[in-house]
Amino acid sequence: MSTGTGTGRDTGVEGTTDRDAPHSTPRPPSRFDPLAALRDEDADRTDWDVYLTGTVFLDIVFTGLDSAPVRGTESWARGMGSSPGGVANMATALSRLGLRTSLAAAFGDDMYGDYCREALEHGEGIDLALSHTVPGWHSPVTVSMAYEGERTMVSHGHEAPPKDAATAYDPQAPECPPPARACVTSLVPGGSQEWIATAARRGSRIFADVGWDDTGRWDLAALPDLAHCEAFLPNAAEAMRYTRTDCPRAAARALSEHVPLAVVTLGPEGACAVDGRTGESADVPAIAVEALDTTGAGDVFVAGFVMGSLAEWPLADRLAFAGLTAALSVQEFGGSLSAPGWAEIAAWWQHTRRYADQDAAALRRYAFLDALLMGCGRQWPLRRAVPTIGFRRGPAAGSGKQG
Structure with missing residues (x-):
């Protein structure tokens, strides 16, 4: 499922293509390497800066709604965009910040799956060598409706069939997870993902958020993979429930007793963090913006924080940069393609x-x-979400603006 702060348009979206080849696939953004000063090509054998795995959705986002849809009526949206979603939000945000990103995911062999794979691999430069296409499996879809600063989502999909041994999803396979400076994941209450422990043993720094605990237990002991994490980044509601506190900052302090670095996102108020190793704390306000679509902003925040962490920035700078990237993302349609x-x-x-x-x-x-x-x-223009999955090749295929 998809998961963000800017002034926005509510009347259509801009499609970005290579102006020199209007009918070709948009090229990946040119890469500025924020870690260039830290790389030692002789000693650094890590091919990837970040590895992640998860489910790719096709996101269809409607914006410009005056209110929530009412039963028995038809609502017209003034804007619409389609883009890869789910784990693609995080992967794209990381790649657009110049991090070498490897994604292991299943893709359907339908047109949605082809579109998502093309957009991620060729449009964003994300490595999909550990991903695979599942014959006869249709791509999961999320429809998101944004109004009054909030969003309502409806999703449909089926779990991808399991792969056999020695594949990208087998944590014991020698090539998975690949050596990476960092891994990003979402913790599952009551569950454990063996690949996380494998990656941590290999020296990867683990950054994790968490989803809503539908069981209502809110028990940190139900997050066994937290023991392998360097940083835990829940939102304020989640953090306070897990720590039985009534203040996000108190929750961050309490969480820092369980994980080296606790970061609590505060939505329009910004974010706070406590480093349990040094005792350092930071509290950075959000950038005031008018949001068009908040889909994926939480993922973009995490991506910005991961980048700052790998670049060894001070804690407050990491929080500020993560908040900035999230603020810029909500000025565009969609999750993945809204990332700055x-x-x-x-x-x-x-x-x-x-x-x-x-x-x-x-x-x-x-x-x-x-x-x-x-x-x-100089950076190439970024691909942005458009209403349609793609246009047939022809004289009008490279036209930019879509209604």
Whole structure:
């Protein structure tokens, strides 16, 4: 299932293609490497910065609704976008930030599956060598309706058939998970994913969030994989329930006794974090924006935090950067294709500096971007969500704007 903060459009979306080849697949964004200064090609044998696995959905998002749909009536949305969703949200956000990303997922052999695979592998530069296509299995679909700053989702799908041994989903297989600087996962209450322990033993840093506990137990002991995590990133409601506290910041402190780094997201209020190893804490407010679609913003936040962590930034800078990427993401349709790249980050920072007198606090908080963005060259335009899965090749195939 899909899972975000900007000014938005509510009348159509822009499709981005390579202007020099209007009928070809949009090229992946050119890669700015935020970890370049830390890489030692002679000593670093890690092919991937981040590995993750999960379910890819096709997301269809309706925006510009004045209210929730009412039974027995027909509602018209003023905007619509389609894009890969589910674990694709996180994978795309990581890749657009310049991290070498490996994704293991099942794809249906229907048109939705072909579209999602094409968009991720060729459009975003995500490695799918550990992914596979399942004959006769249709792709899971989520329809999301955004209104009044919230969203309602309806999903349909069936669990992918299990693969046999020595495959991407067998945690004992020598190539899975692959050596990676970090792995990102979502913890499952009452369950354990053996590959997480395998990755941790190999030296990968594990970053995890968690879904809603439908059992109502909210017991940290029911999250055995938490023991393998470097960072745990629940939202405020989840964190307070797990810690039996009534304050997100108190919840972060309590969680830091169970995991080295506890990060609690506070929605429009920002995020707070406590490093249980050093005692350091940080509390960073969110960037005030008008959201078009919050789908995937939580995933984008985690991706930004992972990138800052791998780059060894100070804790407060990691929180600020993660909040910025989430804020930029909700100004676009969809989950995965709403994720910002370095061009959007640079444009936001240039605008903020130009109007520094209007937002002096942001100028101080994000001053660390100055040195970082000096190495960010020209970036190709990012692919954005469009209403249709694809157009037939022909004279109009490369036209940009879709209603």
